[in-house]
Amino acid sequence: MSTPFYVSPQQAMADRAEYARKGIARGRSLVVLQYADGIVFVGENPSRALHKFSEIYDRIGFAAAGKYNEYENLRIGGVRYADLRGYTYDRGDVTARGLANVYAQTLGTIFSSVGEKPYEVELVVAEVGETPDQDQIYRLPHDGSIVDEHGSVAVGGNAEQISGYLDQRHRDGMTLAEALKLAVQALSRDTNGSEREIPAERLEVAVLDRTRPQKRKFKRIEGRQLVRLLEAAGGSEETRSGGDVE
Amino acid sequence: MEANTPGTGRLPAAFLTPGSSSFMDFLSEHQPELLPGRRTLPPVQGVIEAPHGTTIVAVTFPGGVVLAGDRRATMGNVIAQRDIEKVFPADEYSAVGIAGTAGLAVEMVKLFQLELEHFEKVEGAQLSLEGKANRLSTMIRSNLGMAMQGLAVVPLFAGYDVDREKGRIFSYDVTGGRSEEHGFAATGSGSIFARGAMKKLFREDLSEAEATTLVVQALYDAADDDSATGGPDVARRIYPIVTVITEDGYRRLTEDESSDIARSVLERRLEQPDGPRASLL
Numbered sequence: 001m002s003t004p005f006y007v008s009p010q011q012a013m014a015d016r017a018e019y020a021r022k023g024i025a026r027g028r029s030l031v032v033l034q035y036a037d038g039i040v041f042v043g044e045n046p047s048r049a050l051h052k053f054s055e056i057y058d059r060i061g062f063a064a065a066g067k068y069n070e071y072e073n074l075r076i077g078g079v080r081y082a083d084l085r086g087y088t089y090d091r092g093d094v095t096a097r098g099l100a101n102v103y104a105q106t107l108g109t110i111f112s113s114v115g116e117k118p119y120e121v122e123l124v125v126a127e128v129g130e131t132p133d134q135d136q137i138y139r140l141p142h143d144g145s146i147v148d149e150h151g152s153v154a155v156g157g158n159a160e161q162i163s164g165y166l167d168q169r170h171r172d173g174m175t176l177a178e179a180l181k182l183a184v185q186a187l188s189r190d191t192n193g194s195e196r197e198i199p200a201e202r203l204e205v206a207v208l209d210r211t212r213p214q215k216r217k218f219k220r221i222e223g224r225q226l227v228r229l230l231e232a233a234g235g236s237e238e239t240r241s242g243g244d245v246e
Numbered sequence: 247m248e249a250n251t252p253g254t255g256r257l258p259a260a261f262l263t264p265g266s267s268s269f270m271d272f273l274s275e276h277q278p279e280l281l282p283g284r285r286t287l288p289p290v291q292g293v294i295e296a297p298h299g300t301t302i303v304a305v306t307f308p309g310g311v312v313l314a315g316d317r318r319a320t321m322g323n324v325i326a327q328r329d330i331e332k333v334f335p336a337d338e339y340s341a342v343g344i345a346g347t348a349g350l351a352v353e354m355v356k357l358f359q360l361e362l363e364h365f366e367k368v369e370g371a372q373l374s375l376e377g378k379a380n381r382l383s384t385m386i387r388s389n390l391g392m393a394m395q396g397l398a399v400v401p402l403f404a405g406y407d408v409d410r411e412k413g414r415i416f417s418y419d420v421t422g423g424r425s426e427e428h429g430f431a432a433t434g435s436g437s438i439f440a441r442g443a444m445k446k447l448f449r450e451d452l453s454e455a456e457a458t459t460l461v462v463q464a465l466y467d468a469a470d471d472d473s474a475t476g477g478p479d480v481a482r483r484i485y486p487i488v489t490v491i492t493e494d495g496y497r498r499l500t501e502d503e504s505s506d507i508a509r510s511v512l513e514r515r516l517e518q519p520d521g522p523r524a525s526l527l
């Protein structure tokens with residue numbers, strides 16, 4: 001009979017964390033930025049059907065990097081949680097903070113339970129407020145911690161370098177076209193510092209737009225509208241008219 | 247309601263189990279007591295007094311459909327509410343108008359809206375119009391027990407079919423039976439009179455403006471002969487709710503727009519109390 005090797009708890013946790021981080025690093029990065037009229041999600045995604053960003057509730061959006069089946073499960077869980085809460089209480093009682101908490105508890109429990117493999121995902125939960133200072137962005141790493149972010153956040157493979165780039169250049173009150181341009185610049189920088197071109201059809205873009213008259217503020221920006229916005233940003237800085245989402 | 251399992255605070259397994267995109271299916275697995283259909287009524291003698299909503303009408307026109315309702319709720323011979331709202335958007339391309347027990351109907355609409363929104367969020371695509379109409383059927387059927395005790399809910403469902411590019415109307419009976427109506431339809435206590443009026447006024451080539459006038463005329467005729475249906479209330483500025491669904495989506499006419507239509511109908515009725523005349527042959 002063989003005795004199992006002794007592994008210290010520190011070592012066990014470090015191994016699990018490294019396992020999760022490696023899984024997340026394999027995926028492409030995505031960024032979430034505040035702009036004047038809301039919050040914009042930008043990521044590189046060759047698929048038109050498998051989304052990285054989606055709507056959870058009226059003012060709440062969801063972004064995820066890492067393993068598809070795991071974050072898809074969490075996304076559907078979040079939609080069910082939000083809809084059930086809104087049905088039992090009121091639509092106004094569904095908040096990003098509450099949702100982020102539930103996600104953190106879920107990820108944390110899975111991460112520290114020996115029987116389960118840790119989830120290789122990193123999530124962003126964002127809620128657009130009536131004014132920019134009421135916007136909330138939460139980043140949820142694989143281990144169940146919550147980071148309250150302001151301005152801009154990046155998750156996924158190359159997240160650290162991209163956040164550094166964004167932190168230096170992001171400012172409050174950017175138009176949508178400006179924020180989009182900055183996001184694409186940040187995403188197109190490779191680890192070794194070189195730049196590559198990301199064509200519009202490989203970009204997935206969505207916004208939580210506080211100016212939208214409907215109660216559901218989440219909207220995807222695709223096709224011609226996206227191309228127009230990218231062109232508006234690429235051209236002279238005076239052409240600000242392209243920054244509006246109809 | 248707590249979404250948490252005691253102890254850990256993590257999402258319970260039911261939330262993370264892949265499977266149905268239906269919110270009602272999820273509820274019936276996770277919290278069946280929240281579903282309206284699961285409630286049983288203790289045996290009661292006689293009729294339960296509760297506010298009832300009355301007349302809903304719908305008319306199709308090339309390019310869309312109009313759904314409208316009066317504003318009265320009655321309880322026996324008493325007017326329970328003068329300004330009740332009985333027409334609701336179900337999602338971007340459909341609307342539902344309710345006749346019957348107001349309390350249950352409003353709850354049914356709330357769950358129906360959520361069912362459509364939930365599907366859309368989970369699947370990333372909308373249900374087909376037929377699919378939506380079928381979901382509503384299921385919900386009415388689950389209320390059959392209540393309906394047998396006098397608490398029936400009979401909605402009218404109208405929507406723009408994006409695939410066929412036209413407006414469509416579905417009517418229901420208390421057992422959840424569903425039938426597609428062509429041209430026009432009505433439900434509720436004043437529906438007999440409203441349908442009579444629409445039958446004489448309906449044409450295939452109505453414009454949107456004509457269709458909205460037609461439903462107000464039909465509601466006026468229903469209020470004329472049915473005590474449970476409310477006519478336009480000029481003194482209190484309470485006018486019918488008129489909604490239009492086209493390829494641009496759902497739109498509810500503003501207070502000003504519906505009051506303009508109601509006032510012009512009223513003005514003509516001062517001269518001709520029975521409304522516009524159809525030709526004899």
